[in-house]
Every structure is written in C-alpha cells, then in structure tokens.
Amino acid sequence: MGFFIVQVLTGLSSAAAVFLVASGLSIIFGVTRVVNFAHGSFYMLGAFFAYTFTSHLTSVVGFWVAMLLSAIAVGLIGVVVEILILRRVYQAPELFQLVATFGVILVIQDLALLVWGAEDLLGPLAPGLDSTVNIFGTLLPEYDLALIALSLIVLVALWFLFNRTRWGCLVRAATEDREMVGALGVNQTWLFTGTFFLGSLLAGLGGAAQLPKGGASLLMDFEILAAIFVVVVVGGMGSILGAYLAAVLIFEFNAFGILILPESTLVLMFLLMAIVLILRPWGLLGKPEAPGQLGQVGPPELPYQSASRPLRIIGILFVCFLFSLPAFADDFTLVLAIEMLIMSLFAASLHFAMGPGGMVSFGHAAFFGGGAYAAALLVSHANAPMEVAMLFAPLMSGVLALIVGWFCVRLSGVYLAMLTMAFAQVAWSIVFQWDAATGGDDGILGIWPSAWASDRMAYYYLTLIASVGGILILRHVLFTPFGYAMRAVRDSAVRSESIGIRVSRQKWLAFAFSGFMAGIAGGLFVFSKGSVFPDEMAIPRSFDALIMVLLGGVKTLWGPVTGASVFTWLHDEISRFEYWRLLLGTLIIAIVLAFPQGIAGFFGNWWHRLRNKGI
Amino acid sequence: MSETSLQITGLSKSFGGVQAVMDVSFSLHPGELLALIGPNGAGKTTCFNMLNGQLKPDSGSVMLFSKETVGLKPADIWRLGVGRTFQITATYSSMTVCENVQMALLSDRQQLMSFTRRASRMYRPEALELLKQVGIVEQEDRPCSTLAYGDLKRVELAVALANNPRLLLMDEPTAGMAPKERVELMALTADIVKERNLSVLFTEHDMDVVFAHADRILVLNRGKLIADDTPENVRNNPEVRMVYLGTETEEIAHA
Amino acid sequence: MLNYKNWLSGMLAGIFTVGLAVPAFAGGTIKIGDINSYKRLPAHTIPYKMGVELALEHINSAGGVIGKKLELVSRDDNGKPGDAVKIAEELVSKDRVALISGSLFSHIGLALTSFAGQRKVLYVAAEPLADALVWAKGNRYTFRLRPSTYMQAGMLAEQAAKNPAKRWATIAPNYAYGKDAVAAFKKILKSLRPDVEFVAEQWPALFKIDAGAEIQALSAANPEGVYNVTFGGDLAKFAREGKLRKFFDGKLILGLLTGEPEYLDPLKGEAPEGWLVTGYPWYDIKTSAHNAFRNAYEAKYNDYPRIGSIVGYNTMLGIAAAIKKAGSTDTEALVDAMEGLTYDSPTGSITYRKIDHQSTMGAYVGWTALKDGKGTMVNWTYRDGAGYLPSDAEVRKLRPAN
Structure with missing residues (x-):
C-alpha cells in the first residue's frame, strides 16, 4: 500500500520539473511559432542560477525567493535573446529561427562553462524540506511533495493568467490567429517578447526546481530536450493542461514500467508517445493544426527552371574541380572533402522532404544512422563485402522511412516534425540499449572499405561519384512528375485531391525516398570512419542536418549543399580553438541575421537581380 | 432524358447536433447548368463537399453516372469524371500557369510515379490548348503566385477541365471577382458546357450570374431543399422570397 | 606512401601554411596527437590534460627522449566518435604526429582503436574502460593504460x-x-x-x-x-x-x-x-614517487590531482619509455617496444602486457x-x-x- 502510493507520488514529482519546462516551450511555440531548441539551455541556466543564488542569497532573501529570482533571471535572458536575435528573423522562411536558437545553445554551453566551471554542482537541499515523510511505512522525501505542489500551483496560475487577464487573453488569441491580434491594434512585438519572458522563466523555474533533487551540470541542456518535446507533443501543442497530463502519464508509466521491465527505460517513453499520437494525432488535448500553420512566411517559391547556361558551366567546372582535387590536395583535405560530400548528400535528402515535400523532419538522423547501421550489421554479422553493404544501407533506410512515414505523413507542420523526432529517438534508444544486437554504445567496429577502395583517393572518388550522383538524382526527381506531384501536395492538398493525386501516398513515398537517399549517405559514412555508434542517430546529428539545410536556404535547390559544406568546414576550422562553441554559435547567429534567406538563398536572389538587369 | 449525370437521394449530414444538410434529393442531367443557392449557412458548401468526397454523409446516396460514390475518396470521384473549382482558389503557387494544368494532365494519364522525363515538358501542347480555351494562354509561363485573382479562377477552370470531366462542381466560381469579370467567366463556362455537353453544378452568391446562366435552380435553406425549379419559377416562389426577404434583402434586390 | 602526391602536398602546405607539415621531419620534437572530449566532459578531461602537460614538462626538462622534445598537439573531439576519427586522420596526415593518445569515452576509444588498426597508427588509450578495446576489438596498434571495467x-x-x-x-x-x-x-x-x-x-x-x-x-x-x-x-x-x-x-x-x-x-x-x-x-598515498608527483602537480596548478591527472601523467611516462626503448618513432618499432614495456610511475610499476596490450596499472x-x-x-x-x-x-x- 505504502509502496504503491509512494511510487505514484514519486512519479508525480518527477513529472513536475519536466512539466514546467515543457509548458514554457509550448507557450513560446504557440504564440511565436518559434521552435526553441535552446529551451533546454534555459533549463540548464535555471539550475546554475539557482545554485549561485541559493548559495549566496538564501540567508538574505530566503531559499524560495532565491529560486524565483533565478527563474526571473532566465526569463530576462530569454528576453535578450528574443530582442537581439529572434525579433530580426520572424519574417524569414519557416523554421529558420531554430537555426538561431541552435547558435544560442552553443553560446550558452561555453558561457556556462566559463562562469560555473566544469565540475557538476550538487544542489542544496531545500531548507525545511530536507527530510522524509512516512507513508504507510515507506519513506518519501518532503521535497517531492513540494515539487508536486509547485507544479499544481504553476498549472493553476497559468490557467488564471490565460483565462482571467487581458494579457493572457491576447496570448490565447495570438495562438489561434496571429493576424487577428495584429488587426486589433495590439503591439505584437511586445506580446512576443512577453511570451518569451514567460516561456524562458518557466524553463528556468524547472531547472531551479530540480536543483534540490540533483544539481546543475553542463550536460543538462540536451538531456531534457527529448523529454520536453515528447511532453509537448503528447499533451498537444499549446495546451498547458495537456502538457501536465502528458508529463504525469509518462512518468507514472515509467515509475511502474521499470518494476516489470527494468531495461525498458527510454524506449517506454517514446513508445507511449507513438501510441498516443496514433490514437490522437494532435496530442491529448491539442487541436488539429490549421493548414499552413507553420506559417509560409516570405515570398512563395519561384517555379523551377532548368539551370541556365552560366550556372551549368559553373556547376560542371565545380565538378571538374572536385575530380581533380586529389592531384593537389593533401590527405587530410581529402578526408574533409569526403565528409563534406557525405553531409551534402545527407542534407540534400532532408531538403527534399523538407523544402519541396513540405515535411519537416527533426529526426532525419534515423535514416542516416539507420543506413550506417544496416551496412555495419551486414558486414559484422554476415561478413558481406562493402559493395553489397552499401546497396543494403539505403534499402533498409528506405524501409525504415516507409514505416516511420506511415505514421508521420498523416500529420503536418511541427506535429510531423516532432513525431519524426520521437521515432528517431525510438530508433536511437533501441540501438543504444540493445547491445546484444547492435553493440550498444560500443558501436560496431572494423567496417572498412574493400581493398580497391581502401586507399583514401579511391574512397574519395567513390564518395564523390555516389554523393554527386545522389544529389543530381534528388534534383532530377524534383523535375519529374513524381517531384511535381510532391510539390503539388505541399502547395495545396485540396487541389491535389480534386485532380486525383493521392495526397497521403504521395507524401509517404516522398518521405521514404528521402530516407532512402539519406541511407546512401549513411553507408558512405560508416566505411569512411570504419565504425558506427549510436551518436549517428542521435538528436544532435538530426539538428546538424536541419541547420545545414536552413543555413544554406530551404527555398533553393543548392542550399543544402552550400549549407553542408560551409557548416562542416566551419566546424572543422573552428574546433581548433578552445572556446570554439562560443565562436561557432556566434558565427551561426551572425549568418542567420545577415542572410535570413539562407546563404544560397541570398546569393540566389543576388544572382537573379544581376541577370534581370541583363548583365 | 435517359441518363442522369448526378442523382442525389436523401442526403443528410449533421455536425455535433446541428443538422447542416437534411434529406436533400435532386438530379442533374447532361448539358445542364444547375445552380445551388441559399443564404449563408444554408448548407451549400457542406452539400458540395459531400458530392466531392471530402465529407462523408450521415445517410443518403450520391449516384454519379449510375455509380454510388458515397465512401469514395476525392481522388476516386475525380477519376469518375468530375472536375472541381473552389470558392477560394486552390492552385499551386510554386508552379507556372501551364504547369498547374500539366499537373492535372499528368494525374489523368497516370504518370505521377514517373521518374524519368521532365514534368514541364510533358503534355504541354494539351495544357496550352486548355489555357487557350479559358483565355489565358498568353500567361502560360508566369508563376501562379503572381496572377490576378480573376485569372486564377480561369486557371482553376482549365485544371478542372483537364481530365475531360462529364460533371463540373464549381463552388462560388465568381467569388471575389469584379462584376465585369464575373459575367465574362460565366459566359465562358456556359460556352464550354455547351461545347462539351458537360453538366455543371455551381453555388453562387451573385444572383445576376445565377439567373443569367442557370438552367435550373436549387434553393437550400437551413439544410433543406425548398425549391427545385426553373429560374422564372424560383423568382416567383413565395417561400424563396420569404427566405431571401427575411434574411438577405440585398441579394434579392439584385434579382 | 612517399609518392608525388605527398611530396606535392608537403610543398603546398609548406608554402601556404607556414610549417604545418614540415616540422615533424625538420624540428627537434616528436609530436603526440592528443584527442579528448574537452568540451563534453571537461570535469574529467581537463585534469587529464593537466596531468599530461606536467609529465611532458618533466620529460622535456630532463632532456626529452632520444634527444628530442615531446610536443602535444591537442584537439577536442566534440564528444563524437565520428569527429574523433576525422581528427585522428588530420593529426596523422597533416600534423604528422608519431602516435595518438587520449580519450575518455569508451565509444570514442573504440572508434580510435578501429582507426589505429586500419591505418596502422599507434594508439595509446588513456581512460576508456571498455573491455572490448583490448579484447574483442583489440589489435596490434592499440594499448590501454587504465584498469578496465x-x-x-x-x-x-x-x-x-x-x-x-x-x-x-x-x-x-x-x-x-x-x-x-x-x-x-x-x-x-x-x-x-x-x-x-x-x-x-x-x-x-x-x-x-x-x-x-x-x-x-x-x-x-x-x-x-x-x-x-x-x-x-x-x-x-x-x-x-x-x-x-x-x-x-x-x-x-x-x-x-x-x-x-x-x-x-x-x-x-x-x-x-x-x-x-x-x-x-590521492591525499593518502604516501609513497615517495607519488609525493613527488603530487607536490609538482599542486605547485604547477595550485589544485589537487584527480584520477584523470594521474592517468594522463602515467600515459605520457609510458609513451616516453616506449620511444626510448624503440629508439625511434617508427610505428612498428614503437608497437614492439610497447609490448611488454615496464616502467615506474607514481602509482607503482606498470607493464603493458604483450598478450592483450592491457596495462597492469591497478x-x-x-x-x-x-x-x-x-x-x-x-x-x-x-x-x-x-x-x-x-x-x-x-x-x-x-x-x-x-
């Protein structure tokens, strides 16, 4: 009896901090449509601030005021980020802002290291709540009850804010219809800023609130990211109560699930999410997304044209340059070029689904890593030669994308994106934890190319042909009826249905094709590194691909290649410096502000203007 | 007439207790221009969406060329020879005018899974021919996103005609157009109908358009069909006058 | 591998980037490529590097080995095995390091193990614990210092x-x-x-x-x-x-x-x-060798040693001993020297076992x-x-x- 009650309460308290952070993410997305990747960083900052404030201010203002102050401090940092960076790119193409928030993650990581040092910081116990209560013979920490209470207070306070205050009503109105609020004469700028303050404050509060349960560490930012995304999606985007229910559901499920299947941690959470979303695609309390809610901001894409003669010549010259590279480049330049080519193909495959296909994937690494693992498993278990494994990689990625896509293409916009991320996390956690089959975190080693390709130059040519070929095939498909139908479905689903295009099937096959092509990149990758690890399926790898596509420019066909090359090269150059994350993050933010259409988008527009002037 | 294009019997649909369409029955014959009118919220669009397959009726039957279509998807119904235009134009903004029409032709010829040839080079002459018929062939290579609204309506008409339909469903074909454009577009539609011996079912707010072009008029009020008659008789129908005078005085003034 | 390509790249590198490829042959130093997760787990890797640098200072102030000074080329692997392999390639082909050492995470250690076996580069794994590193996936070119899982x-x-x-x-x-x-x-x-x-x-x-x-x-x-x-x-x-x-x-x-x-x-x-x-x-180990290490460490950094520090220190001592024993920086000679190499460290005598390349550090x-x-x-x-x-x-x- 006591055991049961304590287990329930433990689940509720574990849900509390995650709920606080997730509700902030949900509010920010609901109003501003910014998918804030840096939300985990705000959570981490909340913990660090709370550590500093409670150790210096508890005697002055008391423990709880110190906690609240740290949440407010994080809220203010959110305001700074919004005013300095995001406000300038609201008009950029959809999701472009998340590149900026990715830059913010990198900057915050290094700043936190500079300020608070490398060592994990153990949080203080809450004064007056540092003991346990006895529930029918089982002990429960008092602070667990405080956390449960705090989450309920915040839940009620948010309800009051959104239903009983003018500001809250405006925020709700903005969530439902952004133009309307603008039309009502509300200062949208400050509404957004206020929302960012509230959302960041909640993230900070979550970080502060978990401090007495654990501490503050530099790894907290990415660790909570998957959990809060899952909570927001399961609860329903924009629904605070939904987020609460989802958090409770997930952590109770976990608290009792580990009694029966102790090894099922992680997988359980994502499985629960998949089940909820199959039954209720918009989450527990979410509303169906209005079409185009991701906001097709910016001018519509121009019709595709064959490359003009000068562009064609430039392209051919560039490929010639790549073919002659081994003649004058050193060995490492080839290594770097191999990686740039592979990443270009990977980014191009994501762009295919994301740009012309209109299906944003936050989990494309599942197909990249899936291909890499398929090849590696075939080599290590069946002793297959490289050539066979490389063909097998895209096939398995394609099959995986068919399965994932079957669930995902019924959704659209951010729901689809989040669901892809959840499936990628399922794939990742299976690979990471099922070490009997996959080697787990120890990965699969010794996956080297066949003799003829083991020389670096030979492998470079193999990669060059496969990557350039793959990219050209992706480009070619966009010009074929299949690619047109995919774009048609993105432009107008109702029109497509009424001329006989099977919308879901078209999206499904396009998604699978994109996964197939990512698998080629994965196969090339594993033989270039000689080994594969779960990292290749993890969230940061998916983010890399997203950043590459958006950085290059989602509305241009050469954007992903440009983005991938620039990002890979920058990463390699900058990582020589000690505080390279600070530098890279700042640089990414600068690029975002300078080229809101992406790098290739910017130069594409410039090229267009040049040609239209008849020069 | 021997065969009906469309035979609707006992069609009903409700949304959460509100009866949007109630036991509606009517038929449509080849070569006929049939207007469906009624005040706002009368159930016209609901009715349309059920014929098109976007909504599933609660009960009733929709026989299209003697084939039951209830339960079929929009894409299947299109394959039976139905073209559709929308109240708010639905075109492909990232494609050219001609490509919009080619898209429909590609679908009609079952080429959507083709990975070989370039789409913009396929069926171009046919697409241009259709654009010529609707009078915008000179805009063939403009991006659809830069077209005037009236021209978009024409693109939609060309797209709807691409699979040689026997029935056109047109939801508010002239909504949002200038008065002169409306008359031109409806005259064009009427010509095409005559030439191809099509049937047309359209909803319309503009009574000038309705009474000038419809062969027959259906009047819907609060989900119920209250008149199914020639324009002349509908004009004099006391119940229709009641509905319009009682609710939308301005509209009847046009009539 | 000395063909026209390398010669050309050497020339170009020499011309464009002052002294990136050449010094390994020309200068009086032996380069050691160090790869670690300096950003992902700095609390562990920074003490490691401090230990490494202390050892290098000691070795070099005593005249270096075989008449040359040891020089560390240190790089962050971003906590990703793929990046670690890329950096290893770069250290070997661009910086011309004699061998590679370092790493904390097991999976990164294993990625470098695989790399070392393929490219025939000596890799001295410092901290990764995975048993597979010397057993199931072990190879001729990989050695590991720290006691395994x-x-x-x-x-x-x-x-x-x-x-x-x-x-x-x-x-x-x-x-x-x-x-x-x-x-x-x-x-x-x-x-x-x-x-x-x-x-x-x-x-x-x-x-x-x-x-x-x-x-x-x-x-x-x-x-x-x-x-x-x-x-x-x-x-x-x-x-x-x-x-x-x-x-x-x-x-x-x-x-x-x-x-x-x-x-x-x-x-x-x-x-x-x-x-x-x-x-x-560390606070309680009273042997004279450890006292000397601890005093030097505290004097240099005004901080106390961690496990990473002693592992880093011992790693470098072992590498220096191996180069001395081999009398050259040729990889095959170094590997032969490492096998069965015994040397003294602040924590006692350590032997790299010939049979599996695991050290006996306790x-x-x-x-x-x-x-x-x-x-x-x-x-x-x-x-x-x-x-x-x-x-x-x-x-x-x-x-x-x-």
Missing part, C-alpha cells in the same frame, strides 16, 4: 565475496559500459560465491535516472547488497534519494569508480558513507567516509591490475585479433 568490477566482487550478503541488487546505466560492468561483476562474484543470488536490477537511461522510482523498485526486492555503477549526475541523484529514503541502511553498497575524486568530490557533504568503492585517494579499493564535510576513501589498499585479469588461455579466446 572487468578489472575494477573484479576488485569489488572479490571484496563482496568476503561479505555475508547473499541477496544482491544492481543498478547501472542502460548502455554498454553499465551492461559490461554488471555482467563482469555477476560472473566473478558467482564464481567466487556460488550461493549468492541477484534479486533485482535497474537500468536507468544514462543521465536520465528517475532515482526515487528506481530506488523504490530495488528496495521492494529486499537486497542485502547493492552494486552501483551510476556516475556523474545520476550518482548524485541516486546517493541523495537513497539516503533520504534510508535505502542504504543496513546494506553493503558497492560503487564502481565512486571513490574517484571526479565523482566523489561534487557530492561534498553528501558523499555516501560506508560504501566499498574503487577510486583514487586501482585503489576502500571504504568511503566523510571527513571535514568531504567524501574520502579510508582503509584502502592498492590492487595491482595484474591480479584481476583472466588467465592467458582465456585472454587468447577473448582476443581474436591474436
């Missing part, structure tokens, strides 16, 4: 066997390291004490422990002993929740690596008391206690690694590469 688990199992506790529970992060650590412990304890039974196990996701719920689940099985493999933030949460819920009372708790300063010190006044752990009681096993509000190890003994490795016959089976 199997060895440290064996040291704890040996002590556990002496305790009356029969009902055991385990908790370990749900990934390769945790699985290996639990499997090794179970196997060794079972062989020493066939009468023990394992009554419960918990596998929290790495760094995502739901400590309260998992402690509840473990205590429901009433274990007499608990074998804990969690570390970092997970360990802090586990220790705190367990103490609050009085889970540890009356049980024998074993902690793998828990006594290492990197893990014990952040817990401050809440460090667990009375756990039997492996670790590094670990300190003792009990945790609180002293002046800080966690310490008391009643510890040094366990030489040589005593905790399987028999040669078994090793040959475990290491297919031989």
Whole structure:
C-alpha cells in the first residue's frame, strides 16, 4: 500500500520539473511559432542560477525567493535573446529561427562553462524540506511533495493568467490567429517578447526546481530536450493542461514500467508517445493544426527552371574541380572533402522532404544512422563485402522511412516534425540499449572499405561519384512528375485531391525516398570512419542536418549543399580553438541575421537581380 | 432524358447536433447548368463537399453516372469524371500557369510515379490548348503566385477541365471577382458546357450570374431543399422570397 | 606512401601554411596527437590534460627522449566518435604526429582503436574502460593504460565475496559500459560465491535516472547488497534519494569508480558513507614517487590531482619509455617496444602486457567516509591490475585479433 502510493507520488514529482519546462516551450511555440531548441539551455541556466543564488542569497532573501529570482533571471535572458536575435528573423522562411536558437545553445554551453566551471554542482537541499515523510511505512522525501505542489500551483496560475487577464487573453488569441491580434491594434512585438519572458522563466523555474533533487551540470541542456518535446507533443501543442497530463502519464508509466521491465527505460517513453499520437494525432488535448500553420512566411517559391547556361558551366567546372582535387590536395583535405560530400548528400535528402515535400523532419538522423547501421550489421554479422553493404544501407533506410512515414505523413507542420523526432529517438534508444544486437554504445567496429577502395583517393572518388550522383538524382526527381506531384501536395492538398493525386501516398513515398537517399549517405559514412555508434542517430546529428539545410536556404535547390559544406568546414576550422562553441554559435547567429534567406538563398536572389538587369 | 449525370437521394449530414444538410434529393442531367443557392449557412458548401468526397454523409446516396460514390475518396470521384473549382482558389503557387494544368494532365494519364522525363515538358501542347480555351494562354509561363485573382479562377477552370470531366462542381466560381469579370467567366463556362455537353453544378452568391446562366435552380435553406425549379419559377416562389426577404434583402434586390 | 602526391602536398602546405607539415621531419620534437572530449566532459578531461602537460614538462626538462622534445598537439573531439576519427586522420596526415593518445569515452576509444588498426597508427588509450578495446576489438596498434571495467568490477566482487550478503541488487546505466560492468561483476562474484543470488536490477537511461522510482523498485526486492555503477549526475541523484529514503541502511553498497575524486568530490557533504568503492585517494598515498608527483602537480596548478591527472601523467611516462626503448618513432618499432614495456610511475610499476596490450596499472579499493564535510576513501589498499585479469588461455579466446 505504502509502496504503491509512494511510487505514484514519486512519479508525480518527477513529472513536475519536466512539466514546467515543457509548458514554457509550448507557450513560446504557440504564440511565436518559434521552435526553441535552446529551451533546454534555459533549463540548464535555471539550475546554475539557482545554485549561485541559493548559495549566496538564501540567508538574505530566503531559499524560495532565491529560486524565483533565478527563474526571473532566465526569463530576462530569454528576453535578450528574443530582442537581439529572434525579433530580426520572424519574417524569414519557416523554421529558420531554430537555426538561431541552435547558435544560442552553443553560446550558452561555453558561457556556462566559463562562469560555473566544469565540475557538476550538487544542489542544496531545500531548507525545511530536507527530510522524509512516512507513508504507510515507506519513506518519501518532503521535497517531492513540494515539487508536486509547485507544479499544481504553476498549472493553476497559468490557467488564471490565460483565462482571467487581458494579457493572457491576447496570448490565447495570438495562438489561434496571429493576424487577428495584429488587426486589433495590439503591439505584437511586445506580446512576443512577453511570451518569451514567460516561456524562458518557466524553463528556468524547472531547472531551479530540480536543483534540490540533483544539481546543475553542463550536460543538462540536451538531456531534457527529448523529454520536453515528447511532453509537448503528447499533451498537444499549446495546451498547458495537456502538457501536465502528458508529463504525469509518462512518468507514472515509467515509475511502474521499470518494476516489470527494468531495461525498458527510454524506449517506454517514446513508445507511449507513438501510441498516443496514433490514437490522437494532435496530442491529448491539442487541436488539429490549421493548414499552413507553420506559417509560409516570405515570398512563395519561384517555379523551377532548368539551370541556365552560366550556372551549368559553373556547376560542371565545380565538378571538374572536385575530380581533380586529389592531384593537389593533401590527405587530410581529402578526408574533409569526403565528409563534406557525405553531409551534402545527407542534407540534400532532408531538403527534399523538407523544402519541396513540405515535411519537416527533426529526426532525419534515423535514416542516416539507420543506413550506417544496416551496412555495419551486414558486414559484422554476415561478413558481406562493402559493395553489397552499401546497396543494403539505403534499402533498409528506405524501409525504415516507409514505416516511420506511415505514421508521420498523416500529420503536418511541427506535429510531423516532432513525431519524426520521437521515432528517431525510438530508433536511437533501441540501438543504444540493445547491445546484444547492435553493440550498444560500443558501436560496431572494423567496417572498412574493400581493398580497391581502401586507399583514401579511391574512397574519395567513390564518395564523390555516389554523393554527386545522389544529389543530381534528388534534383532530377524534383523535375519529374513524381517531384511535381510532391510539390503539388505541399502547395495545396485540396487541389491535389480534386485532380486525383493521392495526397497521403504521395507524401509517404516522398518521405521514404528521402530516407532512402539519406541511407546512401549513411553507408558512405560508416566505411569512411570504419565504425558506427549510436551518436549517428542521435538528436544532435538530426539538428546538424536541419541547420545545414536552413543555413544554406530551404527555398533553393543548392542550399543544402552550400549549407553542408560551409557548416562542416566551419566546424572543422573552428574546433581548433578552445572556446570554439562560443565562436561557432556566434558565427551561426551572425549568418542567420545577415542572410535570413539562407546563404544560397541570398546569393540566389543576388544572382537573379544581376541577370534581370541583363548583365 | 435517359441518363442522369448526378442523382442525389436523401442526403443528410449533421455536425455535433446541428443538422447542416437534411434529406436533400435532386438530379442533374447532361448539358445542364444547375445552380445551388441559399443564404449563408444554408448548407451549400457542406452539400458540395459531400458530392466531392471530402465529407462523408450521415445517410443518403450520391449516384454519379449510375455509380454510388458515397465512401469514395476525392481522388476516386475525380477519376469518375468530375472536375472541381473552389470558392477560394486552390492552385499551386510554386508552379507556372501551364504547369498547374500539366499537373492535372499528368494525374489523368497516370504518370505521377514517373521518374524519368521532365514534368514541364510533358503534355504541354494539351495544357496550352486548355489555357487557350479559358483565355489565358498568353500567361502560360508566369508563376501562379503572381496572377490576378480573376485569372486564377480561369486557371482553376482549365485544371478542372483537364481530365475531360462529364460533371463540373464549381463552388462560388465568381467569388471575389469584379462584376465585369464575373459575367465574362460565366459566359465562358456556359460556352464550354455547351461545347462539351458537360453538366455543371455551381453555388453562387451573385444572383445576376445565377439567373443569367442557370438552367435550373436549387434553393437550400437551413439544410433543406425548398425549391427545385426553373429560374422564372424560383423568382416567383413565395417561400424563396420569404427566405431571401427575411434574411438577405440585398441579394434579392439584385434579382 | 612517399609518392608525388605527398611530396606535392608537403610543398603546398609548406608554402601556404607556414610549417604545418614540415616540422615533424625538420624540428627537434616528436609530436603526440592528443584527442579528448574537452568540451563534453571537461570535469574529467581537463585534469587529464593537466596531468599530461606536467609529465611532458618533466620529460622535456630532463632532456626529452632520444634527444628530442615531446610536443602535444591537442584537439577536442566534440564528444563524437565520428569527429574523433576525422581528427585522428588530420593529426596523422597533416600534423604528422608519431602516435595518438587520449580519450575518455569508451565509444570514442573504440572508434580510435578501429582507426589505429586500419591505418596502422599507434594508439595509446588513456581512460576508456571498455573491455572490448583490448579484447574483442583489440589489435596490434592499440594499448590501454587504465584498469578496465572487468578489472575494477573484479576488485569489488572479490571484496563482496568476503561479505555475508547473499541477496544482491544492481543498478547501472542502460548502455554498454553499465551492461559490461554488471555482467563482469555477476560472473566473478558467482564464481567466487556460488550461493549468492541477484534479486533485482535497474537500468536507468544514462543521465536520465528517475532515482526515487528506481530506488523504490530495488528496495521492494529486499537486497542485502547493492552494486552501483551510476556516475556523474545520476550518482548524485541516486546517493541523495537513497539516503533520504534510508535505502542504504543496513546494506553493503558497492560503487564502481565512486571513490574517484571526479565523482566523489561534487557530492561534498553528501558523499555516501560506508560504501566499498574503487577510486583514487590521492591525499593518502604516501609513497615517495607519488609525493613527488603530487607536490609538482599542486605547485604547477595550485589544485589537487584527480584520477584523470594521474592517468594522463602515467600515459605520457609510458609513451616516453616506449620511444626510448624503440629508439625511434617508427610505428612498428614503437608497437614492439610497447609490448611488454615496464616502467615506474607514481602509482607503482606498470607493464603493458604483450598478450592483450592491457596495462597492469591497478586501482585503489576502500571504504568511503566523510571527513571535514568531504567524501574520502579510508582503509584502502592498492590492487595491482595484474591480479584481476583472466588467465592467458582465456585472454587468447577473448582476443581474436591474436
């Protein structure tokens, strides 16, 4: 009896901090449509601030005021980020802002290291709540009850804010219809800023609130990211109560699930999410997304044209340059070029689904890593030669994308994106934890190319042909009826249905094709590194691909290649410096502000203007 | 007439207790221009969406060329020879005018899974021919996103005609157009109908358009069909006058 | 591999980037490529680098080896094995390092192991613990210094066997390291004490422990002993929740690596008391060799050494000894020299075994206690690694590469 009650309460308290952070993410997305990747960083900052404030201010203002102050401090940092960076790119193409928030993650990581040092910081116990209560013979920490209470207070306070205050009503109105609020004469700028303050404050509060349960560490930012995304999606985007229910559901499920299947941690959470979303695609309390809610901001894409003669010549010259590279480049330049080519193909495959296909994937690494693992498993278990494994990689990625896509293409916009991320996390956690089959975190080693390709130059040519070929095939498909139908479905689903295009099937096959092509990149990758690890399926790898596509420019066909090359090269150059994350993050933010259409988008527009002037 | 294009019997649909369409029955014959009118919220669009397959009726039957279509998807119904235009134009903004029409032709010829040839080079002459018929062939290579609204309506008409339909469903074909454009577009539609011996079912707010072009008029009020008659008789129908005078005085003034 | 390409690239590199490729041949230094997760886990890797640099200072001030000074080219791997392999390529082909050393994470160590075997580059793994690194995936070009998961688990199992506790529970992060650590412990304890039974196990996701719920689940099985493999933030949460819920009372708790300063010190006044752990009681080791190391370290950095520091220091001493023994920086000669190499270190004599390239560096096993509000190890003994490795016959089976 006591055991049961304590287990329930433990689940509720574990849900509390995650709920606080997730509700902030949900509010920010609901109003501003910014998918804030840096939300985990705000959570981490909340913990660090709370550590500093409670150790210096508890005697002055008391423990709880110190906690609240740290949440407010994080809220203010959110305001700074919004005013300095995001406000300038609201008009950029959809999701472009998340590149900026990715830059913010990198900057915050290094700043936190500079300020608070490398060592994990153990949080203080809450004064007056540092003991346990006895529930029918089982002990429960008092602070667990405080956390449960705090989450309920915040839940009620948010309800009051959104239903009983003018500001809250405006925020709700903005969530439902952004133009309307603008039309009502509300200062949208400050509404957004206020929302960012509230959302960041909640993230900070979550970080502060978990401090007495654990501490503050530099790894907290990415660790909570998957959990809060899952909570927001399961609860329903924009629904605070939904987020609460989802958090409770997930952590109770976990608290009792580990009694029966102790090894099922992680997988359980994502499985629960998949089940909820199959039954209720918009989450527990979410509303169906209005079409185009991701906001097709910016001018519509121009019709595709064959490359003009000068562009064609430039392209051919560039490929010639790549073919002659081994003649004058050193060995490492080839290594770097191999990686740039592979990443270009990977980014191009994501762009295919994301740009012309209109299906944003936050989990494309599942197909990249899936291909890499398929090849590696075939080599290590069946002793297959490289050539066979490389063909097998895209096939398995394609099959995986068919399965994932079957669930995902019924959704659209951010729901689809989040669901892809959840499936990628399922794939990742299976690979990471099922070490009997996959080697787990120890990965699969010794996956080297066949003799003829083991020389670096030979492998470079193999990669060059496969990557350039793959990219050209992706480009070619966009010009074929299949690619047109995919774009048609993105432009107008109702029109497509009424001329006989099977919308879901078209999206499904396009998604699978994109996964197939990512698998080629994965196969090339594993033989270039000689080994594969779960990292290749993890969230940061998916983010890399997203950043590459958006950085290059989602509305241009050469954007992903440009983005991938620039990002890979920058990463390699900058990582020589000690505080390279600070530098890279700042640089990414600068690029975002300078080229809101992406790098290739910017130069594409410039090229267009040049040609239209008849020069 | 021997065969009906469309035979609707006992069609009903409700949304959460509100009866949007109630036991509606009517038929449509080849070569006929049939207007469906009624005040706002009368159930016209609901009715349309059920014929098109976007909504599933609660009960009733929709026989299209003697084939039951209830339960079929929009894409299947299109394959039976139905073209559709929308109240708010639905075109492909990232494609050219001609490509919009080619898209429909590609679908009609079952080429959507083709990975070989370039789409913009396929069926171009046919697409241009259709654009010529609707009078915008000179805009063939403009991006659809830069077209005037009236021209978009024409693109939609060309797209709807691409699979040689026997029935056109047109939801508010002239909504949002200038008065002169409306008359031109409806005259064009009427010509095409005559030439191809099509049937047309359209909803319309503009009574000038309705009474000038419809062969027959259906009047819907609060989900119920209250008149199914020639324009002349509908004009004099006391119940229709009641509905319009009682609710939308301005509209009847046009009539 | 000296063909026109290399010659050309050397020329170009020399012209465009002043002295990137050339100095390895021209200068009086031997370059060592150092790869580690300096950004992902700085709390562990920065002490490592400090130890490495101290060793280099000592070696170079004593005249270097074979008449040349050792020079470190240090790079961050971003915590990703793919990046580590790329950097290894760069260090070898661009910076012309004589060998590669470093790494903390097992998976990165394994990626570099695979790289070393393929490219025939010497890799001296410093800290990664995975057994596979020298056994299942071991190769001619890879050596590892730190006592492995199997060895440290064996040291704890040996002590556990002496305790009356029969009902055991385990908790370990749900990934390769945790699985290996639990499997090794179970196997060794079972062989020493066939009468023990394992009554419960918990596998929290790495760094995502739901400590309260998992402690509840473990205590429901009433274990007499608990074998804990969690570390970092997970360990802090586990220790705190367990103490609050009085889970540890009356049980024998074993902690793998828990006594290492990197893990014990952040817990401050809440460090667990009375756990039997492996670790590094730097404050209490009174041999003259260690005193010299500790004094030099504290003088140079005004900080105390961690396990990373001593591993880093010993790694470099071993590399210097190998170069001296080989008399050159030729990879094959170096590998031959490393096999069976014995040298003295602040923690005692260390031998890189010829049979599996694992070093015999040991670990300190003792009990945790609180002293002046800080966690310490008391009643510890040094366990030489040589005593905790399987028999040669078994090793040959475990290491297919031989």
